[in-house]
Amino acid sequence: MLPASRFVRLPSFAVEGERSVTFPDAFVAAGVATGVKKRGKLDLGILCSRRPTVSAATFTSNAAAAAPVRLTRETGACDRLQAVVVNAGNANACTGKDGLADAARMRLLTAQHLRLPVETVAVASTGVIGAPLEMGKIEPGIAAAAATLKPGGGEHFSQAIRTTDSFPKRGALELHLAEGVVRLGAAAKGCGMISPHMATMLCFVTCDAAVSVEDWRAMLIDAVERSFNRITVDGQESTNDMVVGMANGASAVRLGAAGLGQLAEALEALLLSLAVAMVADGEGATKAVRLTVDGARDAAEAERVARAVADSPLVKTAFFGCDANWGRVVQAAGQALGGDGATAGRKTAAAAMDVLYEDIPVVRGGRPVPLGDGAEERLADIMAQHEIDLHVAVDGGSASTTIYFSDLTHDYVTLNAEYTT
Amino acid sequence: MLPASRFVRLPSFAVEGERSVTFPDAFVAAGVATGVKKRGKLDLGILCSRRPTVSAATFTSNAAAAAPVRLTRETGACDRLQAVVVNAGNANACTGKDGLADAARMRLLTAQHLRLPVETVAVASTGVIGAPLEMGKIEPGIAAAAATLKPGGGEHFSQAIRTTDSFPKRGALELHLAEGVVRLGAAAKGCGMISPHMATMLCFVTCDAAVSVEDWRAMLIDAVERSFNRITVDGQESTNDMVVGMANGASAVRLGAAGLGQLAEALEALLLSLAVAMVADGEGATKAVRLTVDGARDAAEAERVARAVADSPLVKTAFFGCDANWGRVVQAAGQALGGDGATAGRKTAAAAMDVLYEDIPVVRGGRPVPLGDGAEERLADIMAQHEIDLHVAVDGGSASTTIYFSDLTHDYVTLNAEYTT
Numbered sequence: 001m002l003p004a005s006r007f008v009r010l011p012s013f014a015v016e017g018e019r020s021v022t023f024p025d026a027f028v029a030a031g032v033a034t035g036v037k038k039r040g041k042l043d044l045g046i047l048c049s050r051r052p053t054v055s056a057a058t059f060t061s062n063a064a065a066a067a068p069v070r071l072t073r074e075t076g077a078c079d080r081l082q083a084v085v086v087n088a089g090n091a092n093a094c095t096g097k098d099g100l101a102d103a104a105r106m107r108l109l110t111a112q113h114l115r116l117p118v119e120t121v122a123v124a125s126t127g128v129i130g131a132p133l134e135m136g137k138i139e140p141g142i143a144a145a146a147a148t149l150k151p152g153g154g155e156h157f158s159q160a161i162r163t164t165d166s167f168p169k170r171g172a173l174e175l176h177l178a179e180g181v182v183r184l185g186a187a188a189k190g191c192g193m194i195s196p197h198m199a200t201m202l203c204f205v206t207c208d209a210a211v212s213v214e215d216w217r218a219m220l221i222d223a224v225e226r227s228f229n230r231i232t233v234d235g236q237e238s239t240n241d242m243v244v245g246m247a248n249g250a251s252a253v254r255l256g257a258a259g260l261g262q263l264a265e266a267l268e269a270l271l272l273s274l275a276v277a278m279v280a281d282g283e284g285a286t287k288a289v290r291l292t293v294d295g296a297r298d299a300a301e302a303e304r305v306a307r308a309v310a311d312s313p314l315v316k317t318a319f320f321g322c323d324a325n326w327g328r329v330v331q332a333a334g335q336a337l338g339g340d341g342a343t344a345g346r347k348t349a350a351a352a353m354d355v356l357y358e359d360i361p362v363v364r365g366g367r368p369v370p371l372g373d374g375a376e377e378r379l380a381d382i383m384a385q386h387e388i389d390l391h392v393a394v395d396g397g398s399a400s401t402t403i404y405f406s407d408l409t410h411d412y413v414t415l416n417a418e419y420t421t
Numbered sequence: 422m423l424p425a426s427r428f429v430r431l432p433s434f435a436v437e438g439e440r441s442v443t444f445p446d447a448f449v450a451a452g453v454a455t456g457v458k459k460r461g462k463l464d465l466g467i468l469c470s471r472r473p474t475v476s477a478a479t480f481t482s483n484a485a486a487a488a489p490v491r492l493t494r495e496t497g498a499c500d501r502l503q504a505v506v507v508n509a510g511n512a513n514a515c516t517g518k519d520g521l522a523d524a525a526r527m528r529l530l531t532a533q534h535l536r537l538p539v540e541t542v543a544v545a546s547t548g549v550i551g552a553p554l555e556m557g558k559i560e561p562g563i564a565a566a567a568a569t570l571k572p573g574g575g576e577h578f579s580q581a582i583r584t585t586d587s588f589p590k591r592g593a594l595e596l597h598l599a600e601g602v603v604r605l606g607a608a609a610k611g612c613g614m615i616s617p618h619m620a621t622m623l624c625f626v627t628c629d630a631a632v633s634v635e636d637w638r639a640m641l642i643d644a645v646e647r648s649f650n651r652i653t654v655d656g657q658e659s660t661n662d663m664v665v666g667m668a669n670g671a672s673a674v675r676l677g678a679a680g681l682g683q684l685a686e687a688l689e690a691l692l693l694s695l696a697v698a699m700v701a702d703g704e705g706a707t708k709a710v711r712l713t714v715d716g717a718r719d720a721a722e723a724e725r726v727a728r729a730v731a732d733s734p735l736v737k738t739a740f741f742g743c744d745a746n747w748g749r750v751v752q753a754a755g756q757a758l759g760g761d762g763a764t765a766g767r768k769t770a771a772a773a774m775d776v777l778y779e780d781i782p783v784v785r786g787g788r789p790v791p792l793g794d795g796a797e798e799r800l801a802d803i804m805a806q807h808e809i810d811l812h813v814a815v816d817g818g819s820a821s822t823t824i825y826f827s828d829l830t831h832d833y834v835t836l837n838a839e840y841t842t
Contacts, residue, residue, distance in 0.1 A: 064755025064774065064787070094751055096788045129748035130789045234734045236749075237756040313655045313734065313829070314837055321838030327550035328657075330515055334485025335658040353485065366485070367517045368551040408734070409838075413831050416735055417742030 005280070006387055007290050007404065008273045014173045014266045017183060020154025023172035024183035024208035026050040026250035029153035031160030034141030036089040036127075036134055044141040045160035047187075047204055048083040048114055048149055049248040054213035055081040056220040057122065060241035066093035067103040068123040069242060077119040079213045084204055084244050085110040085145075086161050087138060088189075089127040093239040102133040109139060113146030124202050124242045126163055126189065158187040161202055164415075165191050169277045173266050180253035182209035184266055188274040191233070191281040201228060203243045203274060209263055210249035219264040220245040227271035231404045233282035234412070235311035279404045280386070284411030287319050288387050293333075294400035295352075295393045301337070302401040305394060308336035316408035322383040326355045326362045333392055352395035358382045426701070427808055428711050428825065429694045435594045435687045438604060441575025444593035445604040445629035447471040447671030450574035452581030455562030457510040457548075457555055465562040466581035468608075468625055469504040469535055469570055470669040475634035476502035477641040478543065481662035487514035488524040489544040490663060498540040500634045505625055505665050506531040506566075507582050508559060509610075510548040514660040523554040530560060534567030545623050545663045547584055547610065579608040582623055585836075586612050590698045594687050601674035603630035605687055609695040612654070612702040622649060624664045624695060630684055631670035640685035641666040648692035652825045654703035655833070656732040700825045701807070705832030708740050709808050714754075715821035716773075716814045722758070723822040726815060729757035737829035743804040747776045747783045754813055773816035779803045 010016070017023045029047040037043040057078045059069050072078070085106055092099045103123045111118040125133075145160075158170045172185040190201035205220065224243050255263060279288040291310055296302035309315055312332040318325035330353055355363040360379050362369055371379065382388060431437070438444045450468040458464040478499045480490050493499070506527055513520045524544050532539040546554075579591045593606040611622035626641065645664050676684060700709040712731055717723035730736055733753040739746035751774055776784040781800050783790055792800065803809060 061759040062752065062755040063758035064751050065759075094748065094784070094787055094789065096786070129751070130784075236733060236735055236752060237759070239752055239755060312657060313833070314657055317834050317837035320834065323838070327515065330485050330550070331483065331657060331660055334483040334660060337484035338482040338486075338658070363515070363551075365517070366515055368515065408834060410831055410834050412734070413738050413741065413829060413834055416738035417744070417830075 005273060005276045007276050008269055010269060011262065011265050013176050013262055014269070017172035017174045019170045019172050021047055021157060021170070021185040021187045021204055021206045022151050022154035023185040024206045024250065026208060026248050027185070027206045028149040028151055029157035030145040030148040030150065031153070031156030032141050032144045032148065034137040036087065036137050042156060042160035043088045044138065044145055045086045045157040046083060046110060046145040046149060047157050049246055051248045051250055053080060053082050053246040053248045054211060054216045055079055055244065055246045056217035057081065057242065057244045058221060058224050060238055062237050062239045064094065064239050066091050066125060066240045067095055067099035068092055068125045069240060071100060071103040071107065072122045072242070075119065076122055079217065080120055081122045081244055081246055082116055082120040083110060083114055084122040084124060085142060086124040086202065088161050088163050090125060090131055090133050091127045091129050091240050092125040092133050094130040095132055098132060102135055105135065106138060106142065109142045110146065113143060122244050124240070126161065126202055126240050129239065154185065154187065161187065161189045163189065165189050166281050169274045171270050171273055173270055175262060175266050177255065177259040177262055179255050179259045180251065182207065182251045182253050182263065184270055186270050186274060188278070190278045191283055201238055201241045201278065203228065203271065205243070205245035207245070207247040208249065208251040209247055210252065210254040211247050211260065211263070215260055216245065216247045219267055222264065223268040223271045226268050227275040230402060231275045231279050232307070232310050233279060233285065233406050276404055279406045282406030283415050284409040285406035286409055287407045289319060289390050289405050290387070290402060291390045291392065291405065292400065292402050293392050293394070295395050295397060296399040297397035299399045299401065302399040304336040305333045305392065306401050306403040308332045309392060310403050310405035313408050316405070319388070319407035320409045324357050324362060324379050324383055329355050329392060330363060333394065337394060354393040356391040358389050426694060426697045428697050429690055431690060432683065432686050434597050434683055435690070438593035438595045440591045440593050442468055442578060442591070442606040442608045442625055442627045443572050443575035444606040445627045445671065447629060447669050448606070448627045449570040449572055450578035451566040451569040451571065452574070452577030453562050453565045453569065455558040457508065457558050463577060463581035464509045465559065465566055466507045466578040467504060467531060467566040467570060468578055470667055472669045472671055474501060474503050474667040474669040475632060475637045476500055476665065476667045477638035478502065478663065478665045479642060479645050481659055483658050483660050485515065485660050487512050487546060487661045488516055488520035489513055489546045490661060492521060492524040492528065493543045493663070496540065497543055500638065501541055502543045502665060502667055503537055503541040504531060504535055505543040505545060506563060507545040507623065509582055509584050511546060511552055511554050512548045512550050512661050513546040513554050515551040516553055519553060523556055526556065527559060527563065530563045531567065534564060543665050545661070547582065547623055547661050550660065575606065575608065582608065582610045584610065586610050587702050590695045592691050592694055594691055596683060596687050598676065598680045598683055600676050600680045601672065603628065603672045603674050603684065605691055607691050607695060609699070611699045612704055622659060622662045622699065624649065624692065626664070626666035628666070628668040629670065629672040630668055631673065631675040632668050632681065632684070636681055637666065637668045640688055643685065644689040644692045647689050648696040651823060652696045652700050653728070653731050654700060654706065654827050697825055700827045703827030704836045705830040706827035707830055708828045710740060710811050710826050711808070711823060712811045712813065712826065713821065713823050714813050714815070716816050716818060717820040718818035720820050720822065723820040725757040726754045726813065727822050727824040729753045730813060731824050731826035734829050737826070740809070740828040741830045745778050745783060745800050745804055750776050750813060751784060754815065758815060775814040777812040779810050
């Protein structure tokens with residue numbers, strides 16, 4: 001899967017397929033250039049199932065959610081979405097009632113062209129915040145995309161949803177199960193959790209297995225929770241994040257309990273590969289770090305510690321500098337454990353903290369571990385890797401969590417300081 | 422006061438004095454070079470009142486608190502501290518039981534030289550994490566500092582507590598009150614909330630007014646809450662933060678209710694001037710922003726919104742780039758308003774958000790405000806200022822808060838990526 005990451009394990013019953021949302025049977029897609037993006041870049045895509053589906057969707061929890069998020073979440077049939085229309089280059093966020101009307105118009109036109117009920121069409125947008133959609137370009141774009149839908153259209157669709165991503169994020173798996181062969185496909189975009197004028201995290205998932213809407217929803221939400229909800233580039237949640245998954249049963253393979261478990265496992269691997277790709281492609285990023293926190297008193301404490309370390313600019317710059325600066329890891333974890341006004345904290349916890357980079361312990365029981373023969377060189381090698389395992393053990397319980405994060409670099413500052421409105 | 426900041430207002434009854442902790446009567450101080458810092462830099466200071474005091478202290482809430490913090494907090498007489506001993510260059514953090522013993526030894530030696538009960542001596546440290554204190558250098562340093570204590574020693578003391586600060590942070594006020602004249606002095610250090618191998622926020626406050634310990638403690642805690650607890654450079658709370666305030670009554674001026682109120686006002690102005698100086702001197706910082714959030718449902722929500730905006734790397738890089746990128750402000754505020762697992766969030770709030778840079782509204786009711794004649798130029802001028810007022814109004818309540826933050830720059834990344842252990 002793209003990119004090759006040792007953080008992702010392909011299930012034994014899965015083989016990679018043509019990396020496309022149209023890899024599963026009876027899905028069609030298209031991507032066109034409307035002129036919203038410059039230089040003729042593809043910027044509007046439609047993805048559609050030729051058959052009715054079961055579906056599920058997750059959305060940003062940002063209170064400044066964009067118009068397409070609000071429209072799809074609040075007036076859509078999220079359990080039987082059959083098509084999505086996506087535009088890139090304009091997020092249709094902070095656009096008020098006119099923005100909601102534009103999103104509804106995008107949905108209506110797409111539904112009319114596809115001859116689907118409006119509520120079965122999801123709308124997603126990504127790009128500049130606060131600018132009105134250029135509907136004079138979007139409307140003919142929808143017509144053009146609807147007219148060019150085809151089984152091999154997944155690649156154009158994937159290109160059309162990109163903004164500042166340096167490479168397309170898509171994947172597909174063919175699953176050889178006892179019940180038969182089913183396929184999964186996915187296309188995603190995102191390289192900051194957000195860079196509000198030109199980014200967002202979107203993902204569209206297709207599947208041709210025959211599954212119930214309850215099973216599909218449960219496995220999609222679970223897979224999102226274990227993939228996209230476990231990454232951070234800069235701690236910033238977009239106004240436009242959306243994941244839509246559609247399963248159309250076109251394989252005619254109905255899954256039993258074992259097959260459902262395998263599909264869930266494969267779905268998680270697929271989404272995790274795309275999520276890790278977003279971290280690796282994080283704005284300015286040179287490294288992806290997998291942080292495991294364990295020994296926490298409860299899940300909330302594990303999460304606080306993980307986010308505190310993963311979002312600490314001091315920890316992130318140290319990784320950029322290839323410096324195993326464990327003092328910053330202990331400080332950030334200690335800050336999270338100390339709590340704030342809203343969360344009850346601990347008075348002292350440093351005494352029982354362990355920190356490891358890969359297999360090298362650098363802190364045990366809150367104190368530095370003298371580096372033995374060769375350990376210094378091994379640590380330097382580890383810090384030069386593109387993917388690094390970081391392990392923080394606190395004490396007091398058995399709750400654990402894992403999170404993936406990128407480093408903080410000059411290129412991040414350049415990209416975000418020099419990008420002007 | 423240093424630095425001159427329009428965010429700080431000097432009370433009419435106050436005039437600036439010699440910027441030193443020994444400006445108030447009957448305080449003596451010294452700073453010496455122990456050899457822990459290179460090139461003969463001062464790195465150990467003692468500050469002492471010649472008379473008994475009332476005192477108060479506040480400490481980091483970091484669960485990985487350093488040995489001197491734990492010693493002073495847990496075994497000191499924080500209401501009658503009469504001296505502080507501070508070393509710079511080594512934080513005595515993550516040093517386990519040996520570190521606690523070293524901190525206790527620093528306190529014992531200082532108390533012996535000064536002929537004070539040990540529990541009336543506070544110990545503070547700042548510098549490298551995880552390295553044992555070089556007691557062979559510290560012990561003679563304490564003897565040397567104790568032997569050179571003098572009324573004019575505040576400047577040496579102020580130099581001895583610095584690490585990477587680019588300028589000393591100290592101030593003093595003479596208050597002309599109905600009851601008589603009293604003096605305040607303060608010395609602080611800090612240019613990141615933390616940069617764990619070479620920083621921390623420390624502040625020592627002296628006063629020669631005669632006040633009760635309850636009044637002094639209340640006004641010190643309140644002033645810290647409104648100054649040091651309202652700043653952020655990188656959102657990272659040190660393992661070693663400490664504020665100690667001592668009032669010795671040497672002026673023989675006992676304050677009534679009005680005078681106490683005036684002293685509290687002056688104390689807050691003094692500490693705020695030092696806090697704003699830390700932001701201005703934040704690692705790599707080019708700007709200090711005063712963010713006011715109002716209209717929140719409660720104090721906790723106001724705080725979440727303020728911290729989310731102030732610590733957003735996207736907002737901070739935009740200020741570095743002189744870009745009034747309000748989309749990032751709305752996104753960060755929306756993320757905080759949306760809540761997370763631990764805090765109940767709002768579904769939508771963008772519709773009612775206002776954003777102003779100084780007096781220029783750029784968002785009203787969640788939508789961009791068309792910039793009128795000259796507003797674009799005015800906005801560019803504002804973004805070029807060293808101190809900028811940013812105002813975010815949400816809706817739903819009347820809670821408000823103010824926070825001061827720095828921008829995120831290439832120099833921050835350089836300082837923290839290239840500084841290796």
